[in-house]
Amino acid sequence: MKEERQLLVVTHLSQLLTVLTGFGGLIVPLIIWLSKRNESYQLDEHGKNIINFQLSLIVNCIICIPLILFFGLGLLGFLVLGVVSVLFPIVNAIKASHGENPKYPLSFNFIS
Template identity: 70%
Template sequence: MREDRQLLLVTHLCQLLTFITGFGGLIVPLVIWATQKDKVLEMHEHGKAIINFQLSLIIYTIICIPLILAFGLGILGLIVLGVISLVFPIVNAVKASQGELPSYPLSLNFIS
């Protein structure tokens, strides 16, 4: 196994593709993780954290949609999710470049 902090950094930043293209924030990190988890040191831990975070965001977004009718709580939830999905990939990309493990808030464990 090789150490490749730049690939870990790119994997975290690929989540931001959703803001640019509307999709890809789950697909691209999933492909990188699936192909590199046995080749790059710590890729398995970082990839699991990213996939769990992205799946959690999808579930929280689905929950917020019907809550829009409940006094606009869903809109507030979507704004919070948008900020979290923008800030934490960047924070964890910096952590990855420094050799630290990622930590995503509100992340459910689908893959352990």
């Protein structure tokens, strides 16, 4: 149980690789989720939420690009997405360590 929670925390925090290295925030959680999803129902649910969140960030960033031309709203969108992409993996890692379910805002349901 403790090892499972540690893996959940690592999976949530691995999203921060994008901030640190520029990539890996989708790939690393995807690899962890695909390799361990059959071993734990909880990891399967958390993994789906993480992958949906990461894919949603990509889609939202693509939406922000043309919005830059519209009174600079895209720049505000990028700022909000940047804060959300750093803050919520940390918050949800803490929640996962306490056994709570993650909640990611601005997330579309690609994988259910």
